[in-house]
Amino acid sequence: MFWDYNRYVKAAAESLGLTLKAHHGGGSSSSSHDRASAAGEPLPTGPNIVEAAGKEDGGPAETGGGTAAAAATRRQQQRPAGDGPGGGLSLWDGERLVFNMSGSWWDVARAAVRYGTAALAYRWRVAGAFRRFQRVYDLQAAGVSWETPDAMLQQLGLFNQTQRSSRDYMEAHLLRPAAWWLWGGRAFIEEAAAAVGRCNYNQRTDQLNALAGLVSYGPAAYGSVWAIEGGNRKLVSGLLAASGARLLRGGRVRAARRHAGTGLWWLEVEGQGAGAAAAVYGPYQAVVLAAPLVGSGLVIEKEVEEDELVAGVDSSGGGGGGSESSNGFSRDSRAAHNAESVGGDERPGLHQRAAATRRRLLFSDLAGSYGGASQEHTSSDIGSSKISSSSRATGGDTAALLQRPYQVTITTFVAAGRLRPAFFNATALPPGLSAVLVTDSARVPFAAVAARRLAGPAGGEGNDEVVYKLFSSEPLAPELLERLFEPGPAQQAPRVLASRRWYAYPRFAPPERFPPFLLGPGLVYGNALEPAASAMEMAAVAAANSALLVARHLQAAAAAAAVRQ
Template sequence: MVVSLVLKVKPQPHPATKLRPQLLKPLVFFSKYRYLCFPPTPRPPSAVIGAGIGGSSAAHFLRQQFGEGVKIDVYESKAVGGHFATANISGQEYEIGATTIHPLNLHTKEFVRMLGLKERKHPDNLLAVYDGEEFVFEESDWFIVNIIKLIWRYGFDILRMKMWVESYLHRFMKVYQYQTHGYSFTSLEKLLHEVGGDEFVQMTKHSIDEALQQIGISQRFMNEMVTPIMRLNYGQSVNINAFVGMTSLLAAESDLWTVDGGNKLICAGLLYSAKVNLIKGKVTSVNTKKRPLRNGEVITAYEVNYTAGPDTGYNMYDIVIVATPLHQGVSKITFQDLSQPIRTDCGQYQQKVVTLVEGRLNASYFGHRGPGRFRTTAIVTMEHSSTSILAANVLGPVTMAADYQIPPPTATCVWKVLSREPLAEQQLSRLFVSRSAMRETRWMAYPRYSPPEKVPPFLLHDRIYYLNAIEWAASTVEMIAVAAKNAALLSYHRWFQQLDRIDQDYLQQRLKVEL
């Protein structure tokens, strides 16, 4: 018989556990009242002036950097979207501003992906170059035919130019790598220098004409291809600086796309996702005010004054981002009581007139005697052309079916006509056989380039940042988005005194060490 004996022993606590409640009490107190010992890091109230692609992307990046706690007010007196704008013709909306987006515009592509918008390939137009009397070059439906025609007339200039553009584009793409790692710059010159060295800086100091001549581009190609592209994109000739000329040539590539429903959906979506307070008012001035703190310290804040119809108002901010041009004839914002004056007289802006016409184009105006053979749906003009238009193309609505085809130019369709000045009735009557609707829009669209460019800094004052300084290198949607992220990073690093992330040299070597 086996008897099992089980002893029940009352477990004794470990001596160290007797101290646990006493140890936990201060931890609980600290976790509950830690803000009394270490106040939370302040999140500066911020103002963004302008709700175009610059202002909306700046608000997005500010929210990304400073987090949910920061207050962001966006001021806009007109429609949200800026250069992303549409006009209504016969019940349909058409793009009148920035129409296409390049596949390597990485910030813009990320906005579209994040917002759940839909990319739509831009319909291919058949291009023709008009010299004032006739078309000197006309595209075909067949790619191989176009290549043969280009080589026959211009040799290998098209290939030489394409290789030159891609070499600079490849180097500029480093800016995305720098911004991903949080680096920022106080001036355009410092940004360009770090991305492409002295060569990039010098591109703003000489013309695209000089740059392309150095690589052996012929005068014929310059006159008949390069100049019309500059006129189409910037209403100017090959005397514009080489950097903006390079970006302009990118816009002549294929594989361009647009946002289904209108590009302005990007701006509206960014403002909504950033949870900003949109103030429908026109900013009139930005002043400095001294603000005492409880500890006796006195700090400087910015008073933003605005008008909304007959009413006026103001708000106080720690950070101000200006996302609208400050140049003569464009903006009337004044800056007062600043420790250093802000100069905005670096140059002038070029007027752009967009006329949407629903009607039938007059083929004989462009030297075509047989309208049945007229198949061109995009026309660019040479510098000495006798016509008053810069360019014209058939436009599709912002919302269209997947199988949409551009209508033939001899049918009634919507044409987008670009000019420097408004078109007179006589000019329109010569251009179109018939018209059923028309809309005209005028704006100061981009700088009037004249290298060497005088470029304002990104940092206008202690905590006032200026996006549109980047337009003096190139005025494009993506360049403004790059400036917006730079401003958000710069404001964040300066607020928290992270100076090692500002204006650093030799970033490629630094990134290799970090990685």
């Protein structure tokens, strides 16, 4: 059922003939894995798509939280409970395993007793939010576009859910109503909802906004999610191939610059190799920024031409290129002519009138690369950047919103024996335990751990060694892994197979404030919607809105050109 709420992603996958795998449970979030832009030689016609210059983990991988709980719970359908990893899932509050689910009827009954009608009431809230979200498809099919996420969410009736925390929202609807039939809310909030949100977004319920919390819990509420055989990245590569667009690789895009006279955009791309000069590509009628600006190192500028009086310009028309003026412009070029002449003789040294081309800084990613050293952004830094938009945040406010931080998540793959019961303050773990999700109250360095037994001879499963996937915000110390896991075969200590650090999702901060989709004429920011909730379908809806905004811009430009003719 939940799959039906992913209309764009589902339609794209089916149109490409991709094989879909059903997961029974788990999460649905998608990550913003790549941050920086790159470009190569542009095409004279047709769309150009520039690819991120590098990946934080060195290559594509399915490392997201959406597969962790799903991987454990779907195995309930594949194997009976036993001594090794099966389909069991437990919730841990840092002191004890507060709830265990193996898929048996007894566990289902225990869940009903523990979480009462609160779980059902929250599921109704999830369903209501998804029904309102469904309206976006008919609106976009009719050509409706929005310049800001605020306007989109308000029309869908979902804006208010982004203005309060998930915890406050759940307490308001699951604890405070004086309804005789509503019970189990406290345990549900502290345990089930908190563990799912922490697994999916690596953030607590007081950090998530209510809409992100509802989206995160959706697959758990409806009992099924999906994945694409061979990895969800096949959807992106398939769409690129089907579009006929050219993917440009190579240098990193350092600047997007709009010429005020023509309204066209140019891209400045760093040179290849040490000392290589930057190249400028264009012109483009429209540019879509399809990755977060944070960490891109991107500068957005506007070129303007204006007449001004310039002192001391000689008759040759020379000028100082690249100098910074007091009003925030830099002079790129100057064509000067004599403002005063007597009998046709030029009189150097007097004031000259010059047509100066200047660049006005609209936005600068002050942090440069998100993989490098972090920098504090002072109010004066951000206040110097201005972007015109129809968002409720303008000027330096908008520039600050574009610098929104992202949540760092480290995915660690560990080969080891079984989980140690002593770590969880237990004498024995539930049979077939495959995954442990961590609640908000647990002060531990990881958010979730899920297991999968290594393949054995002839395609069967190995006997002793298991690969575990852990989510954390910091690297996991070897001492912690030794306390968490028993040794593998031949008493081998737990060993890290891979550890990947990625900027997974926005760091939510309700009440949320959004950057605009439309940063300027012909410049669209596709990631503006991500602070509402980070998921593949949300990204697809934002992409559709970006396309509609570009189409509107091109139509307006064509109409203006026709009038001029």
